[in-house]
Amino acid sequence: MYKSVLFGVLTVSGLVAGAATAATLDDVKARGSLNCGVTTGVPGFAAPDANGVWEGFDVDVCRAVASAIFGDPTAVNFTPTTGQTRFTALASGEIDMLARNTTWTFSRDVDLKFEFTGVNYYDGQGFMVPKDLGVSSATELDGATICIQTGTTTELNLADYFRANKISYEPVPIETSAEARQQFLAGACDVYTTDASALAAIRATFETPGDFTVLPEIISKEPLGPLVRHGDNGWGDIVRWSLNAMITAEELGVTSANAGELSGGSDNPEINRLLGSEGNLGEQLGLSADWAKNIIMSVGNYGEVFGTNIGENTPIGIARGLNAQWKDGGLIYSPPFR
Amino acid sequence: MSELSFVRTEMLPEKEPPAGERGVIKWMRTNLFSNWANSILTIVAIYVLYAALSHILPWFLNSIWRADTLTECREIRDALNNGEPSACFAVITERWSQLIFGFYPQHLYWRPIVSFVLLFVALAPVLYDTVPRKLFIFTAIYPFLMVWLIWGGSIWGLLMVIAGFGVGYLAFRALTAVSGLVAVIVAFVAPVIWWLYPSGLVGDALQSIIPIAIESVESRSLGGFTISVIIGISGIALSLPLGIVLALGRQSDMPFVKYMCIGFIEFIRGVPLITLLFTALLLLNYFLPKGTNFDVVIRVIIMVTLFAAAYMAETIRGGLAALPTGQYEAADSLGLDYWQAQRLIIMPQALKISIPSIVGIFIGLFKDTTLVIFIGISEMLGFTNLIRANTAWNGIYWELFIFVGLVFWICCFSMSRYSQWLERKLQTDHH
Numbered sequence: 220m221y222k223s224v225l226f227g228v229l230t231v232s233g234l235v236a237g238a239a240t241a242a243t244l245d246d247v248k249a250r251g252s253l254n255c256g257v258t259t260g261v262p263g264f265a266a267p268d269a270n271g272v273w274e275g276f277d278v279d280v281c282r283a284v285a286s287a288i289f290g291d292p293t294a295v296n297f298t299p300t301t302g303q304t305r306f307t308a309l310a311s312g313e314i315d316m317l318a319r320n321t322t323w324t325f326s327r328d329v330d331l332k333f334e335f336t337g338v339n340y341y342d343g344q345g346f347m348v349p350k351d352l353g354v355s356s357a358t359e360l361d362g363a364t365i366c367i368q369t370g371t372t373t374e375l376n377l378a379d380y381f382r383a384n385k386i387s388y389e390p391v392p393i394e395t396s397a398e399a400r401q402q403f404l405a406g407a408c409d410v411y412t413t414d415a416s417a418l419a420a421i422r423a424t425f426e427t428p429g430d431f432t433v434l435p436e437i438i439s440k441e442p443l444g445p446l447v448r449h450g451d452n453g454w455g456d457i458v459r460w461s462l463n464a465m466i467t468a469e470e471l472g473v474t475s476a477n478a479g480e481l482s483g484g485s486d487n488p489e490i491n492r493l494l495g496s497e498g499n500l501g502e503q504l505g506l507s508a509d510w511a512k513n514i515i516m517s518v519g520n521y522g523e524v525f526g527t528n529i530g531e532n533t534p535i536g537i538a539r540g541l542n543a544q545w546k547d548g549g550l551i552y553s554p555p556f557r
Numbered sequence: 558m559s560e561l562s563f564v565r566t567e568m569l570p571e572k573e574p575p576a577g578e579r580g581v582i583k584w585m586r587t588n589l590f591s592n593w594a595n596s597i598l599t600i601v602a603i604y605v606l607y608a609a610l611s612h613i614l615p616w617f618l619n620s621i622w623r624a625d626t627l628t629e630c631r632e633i634r635d636a637l638n639n640g641e642p643s644a645c646f647a648v649i650t651e652r653w654s655q656l657i658f659g660f661y662p663q664h665l666y667w668r669p670i671v672s673f674v675l676l677f678v679a680l681a682p683v684l685y686d687t688v689p690r691k692l693f694i695f696t697a698i699y700p701f702l703m704v705w706l707i708w709g710g711s712i713w714g715l716l717m718v719i720a721g722f723g724v725g726y727l728a729f730r731a732l733t734a735v736s737g738l739v740a741v742i743v744a745f746v747a748p749v750i751w752w753l754y755p756s757g758l759v760g761d762a763l764q765s766i767i768p769i770a771i772e773s774v775e776s777r778s779l780g781g782f783t784i785s786v787i788i789g790i791s792g793i794a795l796s797l798p799l800g801i802v803l804a805l806g807r808q809s810d811m812p813f814v815k816y817m818c819i820g821f822i823e824f825i826r827g828v829p830l831i832t833l834l835f836t837a838l839l840l841l842n843y844f845l846p847k848g849t850n851f852d853v854v855i856r857v858i859i860m861v862t863l864f865a866a867a868y869m870a871e872t873i874r875g876g877l878a879a880l881p882t883g884q885y886e887a888a889d890s891l892g893l894d895y896w897q898a899q900r901l902i903i904m905p906q907a908l909k910i911s912i913p914s915i916v917g918i919f920i921g922l923f924k925d926t927t928l929v930i931f932i933g934i935s936e937m938l939g940f941t942n943l944i945r946a947n948t949a950w951n952g953i954y955w956e957l958f959i960f961v962g963l964v965f966w967i968c969c970f971s972m973s974r975y976s977q978w979l980e981r982k983l984q985t986d987h988h
Contacts, residue, residue: 262945264946266943267655301930303932420948424627426631
């Protein structure tokens with residue numbers, strides 16, 4: 220009975236807490252900066268430079284939201300979160316949004332009471348092998364030793380995939396990606412498996428990347444995207460449409476270079492609505508009319524952000540693939556600005 | 558038999574021992590090759606040493622200290638060292654300030670540095686009895702000064718905290734004539750009330766009249782070695798007195814105090830530190846009201862302190878148990894009360910016995926500060942991950958760990974040497 224009283228108190232305090240955070244946008248505006256949760260370091264996605272300034276593909280989502288609200292991409296406090304602390308940090312209100320390589324899954328969306336506001340990167344689990352192993356497909360990996368990070372969904376995906384294909388493997392448990400790299404190069408395992416984006420990033424750091432190859436099989440769906448708490452749909456809309464503004468801008472050919480010029484008015488009504496010269500989309504979000512223009516001017520459109528952080532001209536060198544615009548055969552697709 | 562033809566009249570000069578019985582050869586024969594088993598061990602050990610050094614030494618000697626990226630490091634290595642293995646310490650050259658100061662604003666680096674230097678001034682009277690005793694005044698002020706220097710903000714907030722102690726003291730003086738017990742209780746309660754309610758208002762008022770403030774720095778900007786020192790030093794300074802109190806409480810005759818202390822010690826010792834840290838960071842967030850600004854660094858310091866104090870209590874209890882009963886009886890026969898006996902006779906001896914273990918706990922605590930990486934605070938090891946996540950340095954490994962290891966080794970080795978010096982100085986038994 221005492222237990223139920225205790226839980227009752229906890230529930231009530233939880234409800235009170237939920238009500239108190241209803242207007243995240245007001246809190247953020249009063250604070251003058253956005254609290255954004257990022258990773259504790261994933262190459263290309265989030266990392267501080269030599270001056271402590273955060274940069275990366277996920278970081279730019281935070282900067283886009285800050286630009287939409289304040290017109291200033293630097294008005295962000297970055298909070299590094301680990302796999303264990305990320306959800307509590309978001310649920311407790313320590314951060315306003317999380318942009319941290321987080322896979323959108325049913326239980327995270329429903330059970331943990333979060334709202335994923337879109338997908339900024341479609342990832343999937345892949346395999347990397349040395350070329351001299353002579354393997355061209357994951358189905359030929361029978362009996363291989365595989366380096367795998369413990370306690371991740373990749374571990375479960377791997378078990379499922381090998382069982383479905385009726386082949387065996389020997390796991391080599393690894394704690395961090397830096398350790399995985401050392402073990403894989405030292406030959407402690409034949410294969411390294413993790414998300415394909417991370418494989419590309421690690422392969423780029425090898426002295427002889429050409430001696431290693433990423434197998435064509437992708438064995439899981441890992442849609443990564445920013446998320447917010449349940450209970451403040453207005454705030455969720457701001458994060459969702461900040462990301463969509465970047466995607467739509469790429470689709471419409473609006474870049475950081477020409478957004479200023481196009482905002483004066485163009486022949487395309489959707490560009491006009493996006494950049495605020497027509498309609499009142501910004502007002503509907505509770506933001507200024509030039510919110511999307513600020514995002515594109517200061518952070519860039521989706522393609523530019525992809526290109527500068529993880530694209531083919533960077534050391535990481537990831538091809539657009541699934542992350543190309545829907546017109547180019549990819550999955551990146553934004554609902555219309557109307 | 559009596560006609561001896563020759564009797565030597567002077568001593569022969571001493572001859573040198575045979576070549577096999579002196580110098581290097583003798584030393585090697587006795588220490589390295591005394592029998593066949595030891596000889597084999599020696600040869601194996603020499604081979605292992607050679608094998609290790611022949612790989613590591615060239616890597617160190619070829620170190621590259623100036624480059625902007627790992628790729629550039631490799632190019633320099635191929636050009637200068639013919640592609641032989643070379644350490645790329647350029648990453649330390651570029652990022653050492655982050656490893657030391659974390660995200661602390663660069664133009665304010667002087668503040669942690671000044672705090673660190675002043676730390677030794679504050680510690681001097683504690684560590685060495687030849688230092689003027691008056692420095693203890695500075696030691697008492699130092700914790701507040703350090704908080705102000707590191708976190709910044711208005712100086713009035715800091716002075717209001719110090720004023721709380723004054724409030725407690727005044728309350729004690731005013732009420733001590735009425736009743737000793739009431740005075741003690743009020744002396745503890747009054748400052749808490751002061752800190753909770755009027756101190757903020759008074760501080761703000763004074764700040765608006767005479768504004769003295771330095772740029773404030775938030776806890777999330779702390780990191781690297783700085784956060785380890787802050788947590789480590791605070792934990793060390795707070796856990797020793799708390800540990801003494803717990804050890805005495807556990808030996809107390811008062812059952813309530815005794816079982817409280819036993820319960821606390823056994824609970825904390827039965828739980829891993831990482832669990833306590835997760836509790837501090839994650840669980841408390843759910844229980845505290847939304848918007849409560851309970852600084853994460855303070856939460857970690859509290860947890861680390863409680864953890865170390867439980868171990869400290871048991872160590873000191875060991876020291877207390879090692880004292881002969883005669884010492885307690887001697888104190889009683891001199892007519893000393895409990896606290897006088899503890900202060901003058903028991904504790905000095907018990908603590909002396911416990912020095913090696915106490916310093917062991919300090920060193921362990923200092924190294925445990927790296928565990929905060931798991932709750933998302935970027936201490937030095939956390940920064941090795943962040944640095945590796947930058948595309949310029951992705952793939953660098955040993956150089957960062959060697960640097961971090963070296964910094965920790967210097968700190969822990971100094972503590973260890975100091976404790977050995979202290980033990981020798983306090984040695985009173987006659988050998």
